[in-house]
Amino acid sequence: MEISELKTLISLVETGSVTATARELNRVPSAITSRIQQLEDHLGIPLFYREKKRLIVTSKALELYEYACQIVKLVNTAELNIKTNCPGGKFRIGALESIAATRLPLPLTKLYEGVPNIELELITGIRDTLYNALINGQHDAILIGDAPFDEKLERVTAFEEELIIIASKNHTEIKKPHDIKSSNILVFREGCSYRDRLLNWYHSFNSYPKRVTEVTSYHAILGSVAAGMGIGIVPKIMFDQFSNKHLLSKHAIEGPLGQIKIELIWKKGWLSANIIALQSILAYQKYPKIE
Incomplete structure (x- = not known):
């Protein structure tokens, strides 16, 4: 017809x-x-x-x-x-799980309010998985940290995250790997920017964890650390929003490893009205560095 x-x-x-x-x-x-x-x-x-x-x-x-x-x-x-070139229709966003859980609910609500006919697809994953999906055309834009430089991509900083080490409730202060009582770290699989930063923190002290346990969610990390199974690294905002944070202790990561920029990234030449709309909302929110 x-x-x-x-x-x-x-x-x-x-x-x-x-x-x-x-x-x-x-x-x-x-x-x-x-x-x-x-x-x-x-x-x-x-x-x-x-x-x-x-x-x-x-x-x-x-x-x-x-x-x-x-x-x-x-x-x-x-x-x-x-x-x-008005915003609307399908919009495929890839984001770190921590970002999707803590940072995106308000901006995406604003996006829906401003563009009622938009069809959002939000996919979570680790840095490398999301990066490769963007390159392969499976996402329109992604929100990740420590993305590799690629001249085929364009990016803007969305906000900054403070990363912290978490340990069991009564753990003594952690300033270097020698201070950690457990030999186990709980992290995502290889390709996770936060995992890389924790291991780089160990390397900065010429050290390496004896055991690396891979988990699939931040709730698993938070719950396992609270149970005394090891230590982990999470954005401070996730710790602040964790309902059982009284079962944990938090420890600052000194220096640049403790601060990470989360960037909104898209393919060069593929700046759509949907990306512009999301970018303007993120800029309006003016996410500060978390203290």
């Missing part, structure tokens, strides 16, 4: 007249009759009964009319969005 045929059907149902439809669509009456006949031939059913010069709408025509209205409206919306 062609869009022109559906528009003709819509007009015929609404006007009930070939002449009125021809006038509305700026066509000759014979062209209107021809389009409807082609549509009927394609479907294999009559859409209108002819009684002298009158057209009587069938139940199937009314059913198709409802679909046609939706289809034409969708096509018109798509054309408008593409031509005017």
Whole structure:
């Protein structure tokens, strides 16, 4: 079925007249009759009964009319969005789990309020997974830290995170690896920027953890550390929002390893209206460095 045929059907149902439809669509009456006949031939059913010069709408025509209205409206919306580059439609965002849980709820709510017809897809993962997905065209934009430099990408800083080491409740102060009682660290799999930073912190003291346990969520890290299974690294905001933080102790990471910039990143030349809209909201929020 062609869009022109559906528009003709819509007009015929609404006007009930070939002449009125021809006038509305700026066509000759014979062209209107021809389009409807082609549509009927394609479907294999009559859409209108002819009684002298009158057209009587069938139940199937009314059913198709409802679909046609939706289809034409969708096509018109798509054309408008593409031509005017207005935000809307599908928007695929990749983000670190910690960012999705703590930083994005408010901005995405604002985005929905400002762009009601947007269709958000939020996918969480670790840095390397999200980065590769962006390169492969699976995401429109990502929010990660410590992204490798790539001239094919564009980026802006969204906000800064303070990273901290967490340990069990009564753990003594941690300033260097020698102060840690447990030989186990709880981290995400390789490719996680926070894991890299914790291991680099160990390396800065010419040390290395005896055991690395990989987990799949920050709730697992927080809960396992609270149970005394080892130490971990998390953004301070996640610790602050953890309901059982009274079971943990927090320890600052001195120097640049304890501060990480989270960037909004997209492919060069692919700056869409959706990315601009999200970028403006993030800038408006003015996320400060967490103290």
